[in-house]
Amino acid sequence: MNSVIELKNINYRYPLTEKKTLMNINLNVEQGTILGIMGVNGSGKTTLCNVIRGFIPSFYQGNLDGEVLLDGKPIAQYDEAQLSMKIGYIFQNPFTQISGVKDTVKEEIGYGLENLGKPSDEILERVAKIINLLELEDIQNKNPFDLSGGQKQLVAIGSILALNPEIIIFDEPTSQLDPAGTNRIFKIIENLKKDSKTVIIVEHKIDLMMECIDQLLVLKSDGTQLALGKPEMVLKKLLNENEVALPTAARVYRELVQRQLVEKGESVPVTRADIVSVINKMEEA
Numbered sequence: 001m002n003s004v005i006e007l008k009n010i011n012y013r014y015p016l017t018e019k020k021t022l023m024n025i026n027l028n029v030e031q032g033t034i035l036g037i038m039g040v041n042g043s044g045k046t047t048l049c050n051v052i053r054g055f056i057p058s059f060y061q062g063n064l065d066g067e068v069l070l071d072g073k074p075i076a077q078y079d080e081a082q083l084s085m086k087i088g089y090i091f092q093n094p095f096t097q098i099s100g101v102k103d104t105v106k107e108e109i110g111y112g113l114e115n116l117g118k119p120s121d122e123i124l125e126r127v128a129k130i131i132n133l134l135e136l137e138d139i140q141n142k143n144p145f146d147l148s149g150g151q152k153q154l155v156a157i158g159s160i161l162a163l164n165p166e167i168i169i170f171d172e173p174t175s176q177l178d179p180a181g182t183n184r185i186f187k188i189i190e191n192l193k194k195d196s197k198t199v200i201i202v203e204h205k206i207d208l209m210m211e212c213i214d215q216l217l218v219l220k221s222d223g224t225q226l227a228l229g230k231p232e233m234v235l236k237k238l239l240n241e242n243e244v245a246l247p248t249a250a251r252v253y254r255e256l257v258q259r260q261l262v263e264k265g266e267s268v269p270v271t272r273a274d275i276v277s278v279i280n281k282m283e284e285a
């Protein structure tokens, strides 16, 4: 498999701050896989996304050490236009993503394509597809500023998906969404993987995140890397730490092990199906 994103020994300090926000981060994301990032508030998840997108150091400045490679090439060798086409970034705050220059949701979703100079029939076709995918039919003619927070978040996601980037970074994409909207986004993420897209997701709804990720990175509160790897192995490590909250499957498993109802195995259940299978086996025994 091709390594799409590689971070080698990343250390970063924001301007005018004394403490580094990220320390010794090493990461490798293969094409068509989903990386989940977990960590408490302020552990550096958004900062890390900004490093991968190249906003650090170009926009935020500060001191960045280490290497960021995209498709094996240093990120500094890509210009901003190339990066914006290659990597879609869905910001934590959807309000910052709305362009402010379009009067309707459908125009807003097509705005990025328009900037790329795509022909209008292609824009119309792609926008219609996105509206259908995100179920935005009822609000497609509304002004983006007249939308609720959750609706704005869906429009912001739609604007990025319309551009069809190879890599998509979702920084807390469901923070404003109700359960139906949240499920829609996770379905879309699974479909992106089927389309061989590479996805990075930061999400506090960890149970849902566990259902779709291939690799899990956990940041410590001091900005260092606590664990990276297959979720079942990372969660095994987290069982003995109090650094972050565990997903439900792992918490239930830890309780069952502590009560000596199941024997501790090589890996830890990650998904709902995993823990159901542990419980079924326990009942059979």
Ligand SMILES: Nc1ncnc2c1ncn2[C@@H]1O[C@H](COP(=O)(O)OP(=O)(O)OP(=O)(O)O)[C@@H](O)[C@H]1O
Residues within 6 Å of the ligand: 014, 015, 017, 021, 039, 040, 041, 042, 043, 044, 045, 046, 047, 048, 060, 092
């Ligand atoms: N522009 C900035 N200048 C200086 N420090 C910053 C800046 N942006 C973020 N920080 C600091 O960097 C640290 C990491 O912030 P970051 O937003 O990356 O964390 P996070 O893990 O994404 O948090 P959350 O879960 O709350 O979104 C925090 O201590 C924050 O105060």
